[in-house]
Amino acid sequence: MILLVDLAEKPGSLSRDEYVGPVARIIAAIGYEWREVHFSEITAAGITDADGIVLCGTALKDNAFAERVQDLVWLRDARVPVLGICAGMQALCLVFGGSIRPAVGIGMTEVRVVQPDPVLGEPHTFTAYELHTFACEPPAGWVTTAVSDRCVQAIRHPDRPVFGVMFHPEVRNDAVVERFCAICGPAYLQ
């Protein structure tokens, strides 16, 4: 089961269908089970049966998660693969000691994969949809796996299957979510 974490400012918001729904649709289409939870309602017990965790994006004006990082410190101990999308990547940065800075990106952008990566594949260039108010300064030691002219577009934890992408893969880049799902579960972690 893949756990989708809604990072919107409140549970059940109007943003849910825009940022959680499309990711759920991709996961369901490839036959994986999924469940969703708002970040304010997550508990350690609630994530024990997850094979992977996706931190979903938020609306441009919604940066409440960045002021409530204490609600996300459980990510440091997550023992399953994690994929942070946009706000999710920003949350990973903040939780693991990186930072964010104002940098607006709206629309299609060229993303260059600069390091081979399990969710992005071999180095290549592709177009992706971005929608962000902030960009990330990755935590120390993390690998920058993709960039655009504007900002870091993807990062990876140095030792664990924890990934962040600034672009929205649910728009025209389903394969990123599909590859992430493929590495979720005990087989990969062993």
Added chain:
Amino acid sequence: MKLGVLCSGGKDSWYACSRAMEKEEVACLISIRSKNDASYMFHTPDVHLVPLQAEAAGIPLVTVETDGVEEAELADLSRAISIAAEEYGIEGVVTGALMSVYQASRVQRICRDLGLWCFNPLWYTDPEAYMERIIASGFSVIVTGVFSAPFGADWLGRNIDREALAELRRYAQSDRITLTGEGGEYETLVLDAPFFRQRIAIGEAETETEYANYRGVLKITRAELVAK
């Protein structure tokens, strides 16, 4: 949160409106009348009926006209949203964008510049489930424009019911149209919605049909509100 819903009169605008009403307060509708039939941003054959829909729903309407010149029309949209913010105190905008990055990113930029929220509750929704929900939840939707093979003239004015949806599914298989009309293959008009206080009635004599080579529009010259 007070919201303004961008409304072209079609199913996507009104279904997005219904989702917004479930979660927040819809303070007004915002409608752009384009003089350019080829506009990528705003084109529906019967956008002049949005005021009647607004009356049926009991929601105030802000209307702005645009020449429909690419990019300049965005200034007109920005002006309309600014008027809505000033008159109705909206803090955000709702669109019925389904998959159009072109439309969605432009509205996102305008909202960002105006300091407003932007919501797209139908964004990358499952087309099949979405079409089913429209029918199941009691929307009355007719086709007012067709712009692609294999649509015949008989589609103009046709109600989107389960039979029509089944046919759209076949077209999606055989002719690779999008089920929702997202690719501009067809346009719709909402005559009734669960939250409408009255419904729109159109007499047969009050329509004009133009059709040739899989392209056509239903021009509604007169419509009225009637009791539900």
